[in-house]
Amino acid sequence: MNKTDLIIIGAGPGGYRAAEYAAKQGLKVVIFEGSEVGGACLNVGCIPTKTYVHSATFAEARERMATVVGQLRQGVEGILSHPNITLVREKGVFTDAHTVGDYTADNIIIATGSETKWLPIKGKEDPRVVDSTGLLSLETQPKRLAIIGAGVIGMEFASVFNRFGTEVTVIEYLKECLPALDSDIAKRLRKYLEKGGITFKMKTAVEDIADIDADVVLMATGRKPRVQADFANAGIEYDERKGIAVDDHFKTTVNGIYAIGDVNGKQMLAHAAEMQAIHVVNQIIGKPDNIRFDIMPAAIFTQPEAACVGPTEDQLKVDGIAYECKKSFWRANGKAMAMGETEGMLKLFVSPEDGLILGCHAYGAHSADIVQEVSVLMCKHTTIAELADMVHIHPTLSEILKSAVE
Numbered sequence: 001m002n003k004t005d006l007i008i009i010g011a012g013p014g015g016y017r018a019a020e021y022a023a024k025q026g027l028k029v030v031i032f033e034g035s036e037v038g039g040a041c042l043n044v045g046c047i048p049t050k051t052y053v054h055s056a057t058f059a060e061a062r063e064r065m066a067t068v069v070g071q072l073r074q075g076v077e078g079i080l081s082h083p084n085i086t087l088v089r090e091k092g093v094f095t096d097a098h099t100v101g102d103y104t105a106d107n108i109i110i111a112t113g114s115e116t117k118w119l120p121i122k123g124k125e126d127p128r129v130v131d132s133t134g135l136l137s138l139e140t141q142p143k144r145l146a147i148i149g150a151g152v153i154g155m156e157f158a159s160v161f162n163r164f165g166t167e168v169t170v171i172e173y174l175k176e177c178l179p180a181l182d183s184d185i186a187k188r189l190r191k192y193l194e195k196g197g198i199t200f201k202m203k204t205a206v207e208d209i210a211d212i213d214a215d216v217v218l219m220a221t222g223r224k225p226r227v228q229a230d231f232a233n234a235g236i237e238y239d240e241r242k243g244i245a246v247d248d249h250f251k252t253t254v255n256g257i258y259a260i261g262d263v264n265g266k267q268m269l270a271h272a273a274e275m276q277a278i279h280v281v282n283q284i285i286g287k288p289d290n291i292r293f294d295i296m297p298a299a300i301f302t303q304p305e306a307a308c309v310g311p312t313e314d315q316l317k318v319d320g321i322a323y324e325c326k327k328s329f330w331r332a333n334g335k336a337m338a339m340g341e342t343e344g345m346l347k348l349f350v351s352p353e354d355g356l357i358l359g360c361h362a363y364g365a366h367s368a369d370i371v372q373e374v375s376v377l378m379c380k381h382t383t384i385a386e387l388a389d390m391v392h393i394h395p396t397l398s399e400i401l402k403s404a405v406e
């Protein structure tokens with residue numbers, strides 16, 4: 001048996017980032033990957049979908065996706081060629097709590113990610129039904145695409161295929177799309193996309209795929225953590241639906257074993273996986289950090305995009321938290337007008353007591369960049385009076401945030 005300092009299972013954003021950081025800190029790392037390095041994010045998630053968003057046609061998107069993913073994958077291969085890292089290109093399986101394959105270590109990080117959650121809808125075996133990975137591998141553009149689910153994946157694909165000229169219908173069980181987004185913002189975004197040609201059937205449950213009139217049906221009903229039976233051999237507690245049980249520091253129920261990224265089901269985002277990786281390695285090497293996992297910005301790359309950090313207005317009401325809502329609009333911003341991108345609204349929630357920012361939800365061109373600024377301000381406990389004193393370049397979309405507090 002080969003002893004090492006750290007074993008990592010899975011080379012997605014959680015796993016490869018943990019390997020890179022740990023190796024730079026001097027730890028000897030063994031990382032297992034059963035498929036291509038880069039995980040869902042690089043191969044079938046964030047990167048391919050954003051390449052689609054930034055391509056004019058379906059044909060261009062397919063061509064660019066292969067190039068972009070190939071280049072980035074080479075980059076990850078480069079990261080994993082660090083002398084302190086051994087990449088084992090096979091599935092990592094626990095034989096006991098400290099042994100995976102031929103390696104043993106006191107510290108193990110599980111970063112096995114997630115997979116499509118298929119709903120048990122009648123007819124789901126219909127060859128027209130695909131998940132996001134299947135949709136990305138289509139070689140011909142569908143004329144009519146039906147999307148089951150108006151969550152992040154469903155809405156991003158709806159926006160992109162509509163722009164390519166496909167006839168898109170989104171079918172959603174709930175009243176509104178994008179439940180993590182402020183409902184006011186989500187509704188405005190949906191209405192705008194509807195005006196652009198997407199058909200939305202809200203409050204509609206699909207009972208039989210045979211009832212759907214489309215060439216391709218995308219199952220976009222969420223993702224579930226990828227757990228495996230041998231985790232139980234190691235004594236790790238997990239739930240098929242919720243993933244591996246972890247505490248606030250991503251420790252599992254077994255000492256020395258951590259679970260990061262989608263597999264713990266906490267915050268299924270690539271940047272969350274990466275920051276969880278850093279936090280876990282810091283614990284292993286005894287280095288304190290101040291990473292704020294409660295301030296987790298997220299974006300939805302529709303056109304225009306949407307983004308959020310902190311609670312929605314509805315959530316603030318439910319929790320009985322006092323707040324003031326400050327709004328501003330893309331149509332009142334000089335840069336947005338110059339860009340011809342006047343659709344959008346920002347809502348900033350502020351504590352009336354001390355002026356601290358509670359959260360921000362927005363849709364509009366580059367709203368992710370604006371919400372990123374808000375996240376930094378929240379991490380630094382900045383009040384809106386302090387924000388109003390900060391100079392913002394003119395003309396930029398960042399002035400939309402500043403004008404909300406003036």
Ligand SMILES: Cc1cc2nc3c(=O)[nH]c(=O)nc-3n(C[C@H](O)[C@H](O)[C@H](O)COP(=O)(O)OP(=O)(O)OC[C@H]3O[C@@H](n4cnc5c(N)ncnc54)[C@H](O)[C@@H]3O)c2cc1C
Pocket residue numbers: 009010011012013014015032033034035036037038039040041042044045046047049090091092093111112113114132153226228260261262263267268269270271272273301
């Ligand atoms: C269509 C789509 C679009 C997305 N867009 C975004 C976005 O814009 N922004 C964003 O932040 N997030 C986005 N996500 C989510 C993002 O991809 C995930 O949050 C992120 O990839 C999670 O990283 P991870 O390291 O936990 O897992 P993954 O990226 O899933 O990586 C896990 C890796 O582990 C490997 N593996 C699993 N089991 C084993 C085993 N036993 N042994 C060895 N290897 C194993 C897998 O092959 C995989 O490579 C998107 C997801 C999808 C599906």
